[in-house]
Amino acid sequence: SQGGRPDTPPSVPPSQGGRPELRWGWTTGTCAAAACKAAALTLLGGEPGPGIEVGLPDGTRTVIPLLWAAAGKAAVRKDAGDDPDVTHGATVEVVVAWADSGDVEFRAGVGIGTVTRPGLSVPPGEPAINPVPRRMIRQALREVTERPAIVVISIPDGEQLAARTANPRLGVVGGLSILGTSGRVRPYSCSAYKESLECLLRVARASGVTSPVLVPGNIGRKAACQNFPLRDDQIVEVGNEWGALLELLGGYPFERLLALGHPGKLAKLAAGCWDTHSSRSRSAVPIVSRLGRRLLGPDVPASSTVEGFFQALGEQRSPVADRLALHIRRAISRRVADTLEVAAVLVDLGGNILGSSGDLSPWR
Template sequence: MSNTLRGGYTTGSCAAAAAQAATLALYGLPVPASIELTLPDNSQVLLAVEDLQYGEGYCSVAVRKDAGDDPDVTNGSFVVVTVSRSPESTITFRAGEGVGTVTLPGLAIPPGEPAINPAPRRMIEQAVRQVTGDGLIITVAIPGGRELAARTFNPRLGIVGGLSVLGTTGRVRPFSHEAVQETIRCSFSITLACGIKDPVLVPGHIGARAAERQFRIREHQLVEVGNEWGYLLKLAAAKPLERLLLLGHPGKLVKLAMGQWDTHSARSDSALPEVIRRCTDLLGAAPRGTPTVEGLFQALEPAARLSLGDALADEIVTSVVRTFALGFPVTVVLTDNNGDCLGSSGPISFWRG
């Protein structure tokens, strides 16, 4: 049995195929059972047409999303495109049921526009222009998308009312690293577009809650990095920031001191040996029988805990600044699983409010 993961097609590809089929129907042309779609790399794919409907001055077609073996929340959903004629000579995009609207600056699509990304727009336009050069109104819907969007980054990106129509290549690659990085880049872009020059980087939800407990966090100041620290720090190095705060658990952030910028457990070493080594150097010995970084810290007396936390935070700051040649101050705050501070390095008063 093969262990190769099966790929699929993006919502953008589904929307483009549905748009072409609906446009054919609108102009009274035969609609095939499957649309042959040309992807951005000039390869061709066949996507099945479902639920063709004719209405007063419009036609709509559904294409079922197949994300392959990727855990995409839209897998199995219908992407429904409705096409009608427009008095204008251009194509106008509208958000139908389950497709969100952009509300914040910093994304590839300006506020007020349907959350249909540039690459899918180009794919849709290319697909319908094979049928007509007339002006069209194209409405993209994903029934149930409003509920599915709550399980995505969209609420944090200021996309309201539903999902985004995404995809740059037209294909879904299972567990795509690029897709994760693109989501993080969008979040950081919103932060910058909102005029924030002192962002707070955290690994995820637990770090976000700890940051909100420890500091006065402004709207859009937090950026959840996941495991992509090298990727985001490289982006940050090119921006005119005034200062930067990294906050998280030492089990994650100490990996940065080790020069490991992708902190996923499958792609990086455990931080525990490094924490034990630093604890031994600093305090003469490390607690025995502690299989986790959290357990090691909790086994220490408060003063020793703070001393170790401060020392590790210093190492993280040094590693970050040296590696990315940052031209602005960096502060690191280490917190435990409860959000309590274990140590820090660098000025923190700027985030106290």
């Protein structure tokens, strides 16, 4: 049916890289372009069929299934293929109205955010509809009419979904962004996440940040705020993509960085694991245990977790944590080719500092 999620949409590009079982999907930008074209067709007296054809940035074309289209409005259900995309299954709705003059005016409807900070590809005050989706939407509209138009995009549950994205930290308020550079969602690709990392760096730099604090996730963020007087835009949540983030840092004139987090994640950096996801890197337990034995002798308490290991060390935890932080700091410094000063802080699950290395005064 039109409203269902087809099992194998014929228009979804085939998977690549030896993973034929994974389906590709479509970006919110592609969905919005299709819905916009369908909505405009209804205003012109046309009747869109069950699918609408749109062009992609690489010049190819595809057909996107419609949920409904009537009276200047249309909707598409976002199909992210087999990617664990937060917007998968969301409804992208577009309303088109004719304008008296101009070209295409974009407006944020329900669930679409508004940019409030400099540094993103869209200026403050504008709807969070990125440049490539804007071009795709304009192209889709121009395939059916040259009339000036107002395009209002909505995602009904977008504000709730946005809480699970980087938007709140990027200063995009009120909902999701309409995204996409290729028009396609590649399953389990890190490209979207890397794009959000670059956005975080751009916003930090545009806000005058010279010394960002890199944390793996929420535990690190809370610990950073607990121990240092930081601005929100100074903290960059890296997730597992430390290698990618440090590579991106080279394009920004930051002076120094602080890596702060739990040793269960950061110890992996000392061992040269720059993607710290548990399925793609070794456990941190042997790394910290080996360091403990080297510093304290063979009678170091055994533990199945990094948190338990440091708890069992008691008063001896500080020298071990400090040494581990030193190894992490040196590994990061080598990774960025000593282009900026590096400090490292290790915290337990309660946010308490276990150990550190480097000059922390810029963040105090």
